[in-house]
Amino acid sequence: MDKKRLLILVLALVATLGVACDGGEPASAPLPTVTSLPTVTSLPTVTPLPKFTSVSVVTDSRGRDVVFTVAPQRIVSISPAHTEVFYALGLGDRVVGRDGYSDFPSEARGKPVVGDAFTLNLEALVALKPDLVYTTFEGPVADIERLGIKVLYLFPAADVQGVLDNITLIGRVADREAQAQALVEDMESRIKAVTDRLAGIEQGPRIYYEIDPGLWTVGPGSFVGDILQMLKVQNVAEGASSPYPQLSAEVIVQRDPEIVILGDSREYLTTGVAVEDVKARPGWGSITAVRQDRVYPFDDSLVSRPGPRIADGIEQLARLLYPGVFP
Amino acid sequence: MKLFLQRTVGVVPREGEAETSAVHLSRFAWRPLVLGLLVVLGVSLLATAKGAVNVPPMTVAKIVASRLPLVDISPAWPSSWEAIVWDIRLPRVVVAGLVGMSLAMAGGTFQGLFRNPLADPYLIGVASGAGLAATVVMVSPIPLSLYGISLLPPMAFLGALMAVSLAYGLARVGGAVPTTTLILAGVAISFLASAVTTFLMLHVSPDVRPVLTWLLGGLSGSGWQRVAWILPYIIPCLLVIMAHGRVLNVLQLDEEQAQQLGINVERTKVMLIAAASLATAAAVSVSGMIGFVGLMAPHVVRLIWGPDYRFLLPMACVVGATLLMGSDLLARTVISPEEVPVGVITAFFGAPFFLYLLRQKKGMVF
Numbered sequence: 001m002d003k004k005r006l007l008i009l010v011l012a013l014v015a016t017l018g019v020a021c022d023g024g025e026p027a028s029a030p031l032p033t034v035t036s037l038p039t040v041t042s043l044p045t046v047t048p049l050p051k052f053t054s055v056s057v058v059t060d061s062r063g064r065d066v067v068f069t070v071a072p073q074r075i076v077s078i079s080p081a082h083t084e085v086f087y088a089l090g091l092g093d094r095v096v097g098r099d100g101y102s103d104f105p106s107e108a109r110g111k112p113v114v115g116d117a118f119t120l121n122l123e124a125l126v127a128l129k130p131d132l133v134y135t136t137f138e139g140p141v142a143d144i145e146r147l148g149i150k151v152l153y154l155f156p157a158a159d160v161q162g163v164l165d166n167i168t169l170i171g172r173v174a175d176r177e178a179q180a181q182a183l184v185e186d187m188e189s190r191i192k193a194v195t196d197r198l199a200g201i202e203q204g205p206r207i208y209y210e211i212d213p214g215l216w217t218v219g220p221g222s223f224v225g226d227i228l229q230m231l232k233v234q235n236v237a238e239g240a241s242s243p244y245p246q247l248s249a250e251v252i253v254q255r256d257p258e259i260v261i262l263g264d265s266r267e268y269l270t271t272g273v274a275v276e277d278v279k280a281r282p283g284w285g286s287i288t289a290v291r292q293d294r295v296y297p298f299d300d301s302l303v304s305r306p307g308p309r310i311a312d313g314i315e316q317l318a319r320l321l322y323p324g325v326f327p
Numbered sequence: 328m329k330l331f332l333q334r335t336v337g338v339v340p341r342e343g344e345a346e347t348s349a350v351h352l353s354r355f356a357w358r359p360l361v362l363g364l365l366v367v368l369g370v371s372l373l374a375t376a377k378g379a380v381n382v383p384p385m386t387v388a389k390i391v392a393s394r395l396p397l398v399d400i401s402p403a404w405p406s407s408w409e410a411i412v413w414d415i416r417l418p419r420v421v422v423a424g425l426v427g428m429s430l431a432m433a434g435g436t437f438q439g440l441f442r443n444p445l446a447d448p449y450l451i452g453v454a455s456g457a458g459l460a461a462t463v464v465m466v467s468p469i470p471l472s473l474y475g476i477s478l479l480p481p482m483a484f485l486g487a488l489m490a491v492s493l494a495y496g497l498a499r500v501g502g503a504v505p506t507t508t509l510i511l512a513g514v515a516i517s518f519l520a521s522a523v524t525t526f527l528m529l530h531v532s533p534d535v536r537p538v539l540t541w542l543l544g545g546l547s548g549s550g551w552q553r554v555a556w557i558l559p560y561i562i563p564c565l566l567v568i569m570a571h572g573r574v575l576n577v578l579q580l581d582e583e584q585a586q587q588l589g590i591n592v593e594r595t596k597v598m599l600i601a602a603a604s605l606a607t608a609a610a611v612s613v614s615g616m617i618g619f620v621g622l623m624a625p626h627v628v629r630l631i632w633g634p635d636y637r638f639l640l641p642m643a644c645v646v647g648a649t650l651l652m653g654s655d656l657l658a659r660t661v662i663s664p665e666e667v668p669v670g671v672i673t674a675f676f677g678a679p680f681f682l683y684l685l686r687q688k689k690g691m692v693f
Contacts, residue, residue, distance in 0.1 A: 119529075214540035215547055215666075240665055248379040249547060250411045251664035264537065271465045271537040277472045282550025283414030286406045 056173045061155045062138065071175035072132035072150070076125060078117050079136045081156065081307035083108050085167055086134075088183055088308040089176040097128040104301065104309070122147065134170075157306040159226055160314075164188060167308065187311040194318045195230065197325055204232040204321060208247075208257035208289070211300060212264050213273045215247045224263075224303050227314060231321055233259075253283050259321060260289040263300030296320050356638050363645035367424065370649050374420045374656040375412070379663040382408050391417065414550060422549035422557070422613060423655040423669075424648040427620050429561050429610040431647025433603035434621030435628075435640050436568050439575040440599050441506050448607040448621035451513025451600075452490035455520035457611040460486020462524045462538050466531045479541070480556055480612035487608030490516050495600065503593055506582070509600075544615030545669050546655050557609040564606035565644070571599055572637035579634070619673040620647050623681050630684040650677060 056068040076097035077083040083102035086095050092107055099116040102108050112128060115121040117137035125133065126147055133144050136156045144151045152173070157163040164184045171180020198204070209218050209228060218224040220235065222243035228235050236255040237245055266272035275297060279290045289295055298320065302313030319326040375391070376384045386404050390412045393400040402409065433448035441450075449455070461483045464471065472478055494516045498509040528538050574595050577585045586592050607621070624647035628639045654672040661667055 212536050212540055213548075214537070214545065216536075216540070237664070241662060242665065245665040246547075247664055248659050248666050249415045250378050250380045250659070253407050253410050253415060254380040256407055266471070270468075270531075273537075274471060277477065280472075281548060282418060282552070283410035285414075286410035 058152060058154075058169065058173060060151075060153045062141070062153065066150065066152055068173040071173070072130075074128065074130045074132070075174075076114060076128055076130040076133045077102060078114070078120065078140070079134060079156070080104070080301070081305035082134050082136070082170070084305065084307035084309060085170055086174075089167075089171055089174065089179045091174055091176060094174075096130060097125065120144075125149070156223070158223065160191065160230070160310060163306045163310055166306070183308060187308065190311040191314055194314055194326075198232055198318070198322070201232055201322070201325070203234060205258040206234045206236060206255065206288075207259045207261060207321065208236045208252055208255075209261045210264055210273075210278075211244070211304075215249060215252065216244060217247055218263075219243050219245045223306060224300075227303050227310070227317070231314070231318060233321060249281070249283060253287060256286075256288050258288045258292070258294065260287070260295040261298045261317070261320065262295065263298055263304070265297030267297040268299045268301070356632065359632060360638070360641055360645065363642060363649070367645055367648050367652075370652050370656075371420050371424060374423070374652050375417050377656060378411070378416050378659055379666075380408075380411050382412055387412050418551045418554055419546050419549040419655065420652055421554050423546050423652045425554070425557055425561055426546070426610040426614045426617065427624075427647040427649070427651025428644040429557075429564070429606040429647075430617065430621035430651075431624035431643040432565060432568055432640060433607040433610075434623075434647075435625035435636070435643040436571075436575070436599050436603040438625055439578065439636055439639075440596060440603075441510060442579060443510070444626070445622075446510075447618075448603065448610070449517070449616065451509060451604070452494050452516040452520065453487045453604055453607045454611050454616045455517040455524070456490025457483035457487040457608060458542050458616070459490075459520040459524045459527075461541055462527050465538050465541070466527050476552070480553065483612040484560075484608045486520075487611055488604065490520055491600070491604040491608075504596060506596075541615050543668055543670065544617040545658075545666075546614055547666060549613065553613045557613055560605050560609040564602040564609075567598060567602040568606075569640055571595065572635075572640050575599075575636035575640075579636075616670075617651070617673065618670050619677050620651055623677055624650060627681065627684060630688050 058066045058068065060066050073094055074096045075086060075091065075094050077086055077095055078099040080099065080102040083095065083098050084104055086092065087105050087108060092105075095108065095111055097114045098108055098111045100113050101116055102111075112124065114124045114128070117135055117139060120140040120143070122140075122143060125144065126149070130149055133149055133151045135141060135144075135151060135153050138153060141151050141153045154166065154169075157166050164187060167184050167187075168180050171177045171183075207228065209224065211217060211224075217237045217240075218228065218235075219237040219240040219242060220226070220229060225235060225237070225243060236252055236257050237247060240247070260278065262273065262275065262278060264272045266274050275295050278284065278295055284290050298316070299313075302309050302316060315326075376382075376387050382390075382404075386408065389400050390402075390404065390409055392398050393402065394413060430448050434446065437446035437448065437450055438444060440446075461479055463469075463486075464479060464482045470478065491513070494509060494513040495504060497516075498504050498512040500508065524538075524542075574585075574590055577588055577590055578592070578595070580588075582592050610617075625639060625643040627646050628642045632638060632642060650673060651669070654676065655669050657672045657676070658667045658669040661672075
């Protein structure tokens with residue numbers, strides 16, 4: 001009984017407080033009376049609007065339309081690949097924030113970090129007053145939109161053509177169409193030059209592409225796996241059921257790669273492995289790549305990020321895989 | 328307590344009679360132990376014969392035999408098979424057996440020592456200490472290997488021992504280390520070490536995958552080097568712990584009563600904690616954190632054969648080794664050429680079996 005009475009009392013108190021908060025202010029404030037109209041001394045100067053691009057509508061990966069009437073001026077990129085795209089299109093000075101993984105080009109490292117797609121700091125994001133946030137991960141999208149900030153959320157490109165299309169799209173919404181076209185044409189021609197030179201090759205070397213010392217690799221269906229397929233190599237992960245399988249050491253030794261590409265090399269990652277350690281792994285001494293000293297460190301971010309550097313990545317891989325064809 | 332005495336000592340004290348008066352120990356059960364060792368042998372043979380790559384069992388036997396002294400078999404198999412069987416598969420099976428054994432033994436010891444059914448080998452900070460040390464090595468410019476020998480196991484080992492020593496030192500009150508204080512200190516240090524590990528992973532090196540892979544545990548990459556590295560720690564620990572089965576039985580009564588029965592409780596505790604931690608540290612240093620085995624293997628023995636520590640400890644070793652070797656065999660083969668993390672297999676197949684035992688023998692867990 002006592003408890004019930006107390007509860008009622010508390011509820012009543014809360015209700016009164018609520019009413020007081022809601023209605024108190026307007027009631028007590030005197031109504032503003034218009035005495036005289038302000039005289040217009042000068043017309044407000046119109047700051048020149050950014051060049052009006054034709055209205056672009058982009059359907060994002062949730063199927064929603066994002067409308068661009070003006071090119072974004074303050075961009076926060078929560079995708080390392082797209083930080084690279086913005087810089088490659090000459091929009092570096094419009095990037096006002098980035099995620100913690102966006103480490104290329106080096107000028108980007110000077111930009112404020114807003115966390116990453118999984119641990120986004122919304123306060124830091126709002127403080128940067130962005131007019132566009134680019135992300136490839138759906139997680140934070142609703143939270144950002146609720147703050148009234150425009151978000152462009154697009155899945156990472158699934159293949160090389162997707163990367164080129166994505167660059168074209170960003171060029172269009174950010175008013176950098178010419179630059180985007182030039183970049184895309186350059187990338188296209190460089191990639192075509194590589195594939196053209198491989199036209200006469202039926203089947204390339206057997207390779208193992210490591211992305212983690214736990215013997216995680218790229219299989220068919222993954223972005224990098226498809227680039228390898230384009231380069232006509234025989235991937236030892238062939239037949240794996242997932243795009244990023246963890247292989248058994250036995251299988252790697254049995255399938256005997258002729259070339260080992262270390263995407264997890266200590267040369268490019270602090271937590272990476274050294275070539276010597278890979279060669280010293282139990283049983284690896286019998287692998288052709290180890291015997292012939294063809295275990296190569298490789299900057300995985302060149303091909304694992306669906307951005308403007310994939311052409312560099314493809315060229316570098318081609319040189320490692322076909323030293324005879326690409327001297 | 329009554330139940331315990333009935334199972335270990337074979338005598339049920341009558342109402343009112345002092346429980347400690349029962350001293351006749353039941354006959355040691357050799358038969359299940361010998362049978363268990365045969366099962367271990369069988370599973371290890373099977374695990375060596377089977378794998379992602381199919382090598383005919385006879386060839387496997389020949390490859391192994393050719394490595395034995397005084398046996399002369401000229402190799403008639405591809406060199407990759409020899410590498411697979413001798414350099415990859417066999418040492419991996421041996422490491423699985425040793426790690427499973429160590430974890431089960433340490434788990435059983437801690438459960439007995441702390442009289443706590445939830446105690447597992449990682450309870451007083453071993454795993455998180457090892458994890459922190461391994462993370463520090465990975466994110467710092469310290470080379471991961473020296474002259475081709477990986478520095479990760481020794482560093483993880485040191486980290487594990489430092490964490491346990493710290494917990495032990497902090498829990499020390501005068502000459503004694505109260506069990507509850509030790510557990511709480513260990514748990515607190517675990518949290519502290521995990522917090523620092525997480526911070527290092529997220530803010531020092533953005534590429535956390537290799538650290539996570541290591542922390543998650545697994546036996547991939549086990550070679551003879553790892554066998555040679557853990558064996559010198561595991562064997563003495565095994566002997567020390569096995570020699571204390573009887574003492575652990577008495578300790579189940581109460582530390583005070585054990586003291587009155589002439590056992591130097593504090594010295595026993597130091598010996599057992601050191602041995603169990605050393606064995607766990609060795610295991611963690613090569614395999615990361617593999618869950619379930621250390622917690623469950625002793626309970627499986629307890630449920631089936633009763634809580635006599637003289638029998639429970641060796642039998643838990645047998646069960647732990649079998650469980651981990653068998654799980655790793657499945658981990659390597661179920662979705663070949665890919666692997667499943669071994670901890671997933673141990674829990675996925677171990678937990679239902681354990682629950683079945685629990686239902687069968689209700690109320691007899693501890």
